[in-house]
Amino acid sequence: MDMKIPRATAKRLPMYYRYLSGLHGAKVKRISSSTFADAVQVDSATIRRDLSYFGALGKRGYGYDVDDLLDFFKKILNQDHLTNAALVGLGNLGQALLHFNFHKDSNVRISAAFDIHDNMINTVQSGVPVYDVNDLEKQLSEQQIEVVILTVPTGVAQKICDQAIAGGAKGIMNFTSKRLSAPKNVRVQNVDLTNELQTLIYFIEHYDN
Numbered sequence: 287m288d289m290k291i292p293r294a295t296a297k298r299l300p301m302y303y304r305y306l307s308g309l310h311g312a313k314v315k316r317i318s319s320s321t322f323a324d325a326v327q328v329d330s331a332t333i334r335r336d337l338s339y340f341g342a343l344g345k346r347g348y349g350y351d352v353d354d355l356l357d358f359f360k361k362i363l364n365q366d367h368l369t370n371a372a373l374v375g376l377g378n379l380g381q382a383l384l385h386f387n388f389h390k391d392s393n394v395r396i397s398a399a400f401d402i403h404d405n406m407i408n409t410v411q412s413g414v415p416v417y418d419v420n421d422l423e424k425q426l427s428e429q430q431i432e433v434v435i436l437t438v439p440t441g442v443a444q445k446i447c448d449q450a451i452a453g454g455a456k457g458i459m460n461f462t463s464k465r466l467s468a469p470k471n472v473r474v475q476n477v478d479l480t481n482e483l484q485t486l487i488y489f490i491e492h493y494d495n
């Protein structure tokens with residue numbers, strides 16, 4: 287499905303999906319828009335607007351049909367198939383992500399890891415094979431991995447990014463502080479936990495509930 291939706295809406299969709307999956311697991315068939323809003327902590331007007339980008343889905347006085355909505359989200363979010371991701375840099379942060387490995391509550395899993403250290407190369411860690419980073423391009427291309435998570439030292443981030451793109455990467459989740467340059471068809475998502483924490487502190491200080 288090819289459609290353009292606001293970034294803020296796109297960011298909320300996985301949260302809606304997780305909540306609906308939980309309801310489905312609990313065999314709930316239908317929810318009111320206010321229950322939905324309370325659970326995901328997004329006001330019901332915003333939820334309605336988010337969903338309206340895909341056609342009107344709620345029914346007045348009825349709320350939302352859980353199974354219908356879930357089927358629909360599965361398609362939108364591609365939850366029907368598992369996406370493999372590669373992790374580059376198995377230090378403090380990389381190890382933590384590898385142990386966590388996303389797939390328990392999402393459709394993404396780390397299926398290949400890369401580092402420069404001999405003691406890690408050709409081992410299996412948390413069930414994931416670790417390769418020599420010199421083989422990054424080749425492995426990404428052979429395994430058709432299009433998502434790459436970068437947890438390498440900042441100084442090598444651009445080089446690794448270039449190699450990943452040469453291997454076919456279409457999305458880079460960048461944990462380093464380097465602002466990467468990449469062609470337009472490659473999406474770079476920067477993740478900065480300090481930023482997130484400072485934003486949280488800003489909201490605590492500037493808004494009273």
Ligand SMILES: NC(=O)c1ccc[n+]([C@@H]2O[C@H](COP(=O)([O-])OP(=O)(O)OC[C@H]3O[C@@H](n4cnc5c(N)ncnc54)[C@H](O)[C@@H]3O)[C@@H](O)[C@H]2O)c1
Binds near residue numbers: 377436439440480
């Ligand atoms: N965005 C955030 O919130 C956040 C939080 C913590 C760390 N970081 C960043 O994440 C990165 C990793 O942090 P860390 O604490 O895990 O560092 P670390 O030094 O513990 O780990 C770096 C790993 O990268 C490997 N490495 C080095 N050069 C490499 C190369 N050319 N190819 C492949 N692997 C290589 C090292 O062997 C090591 O295993 C750093 O850039 C750090 O600044 C970001």
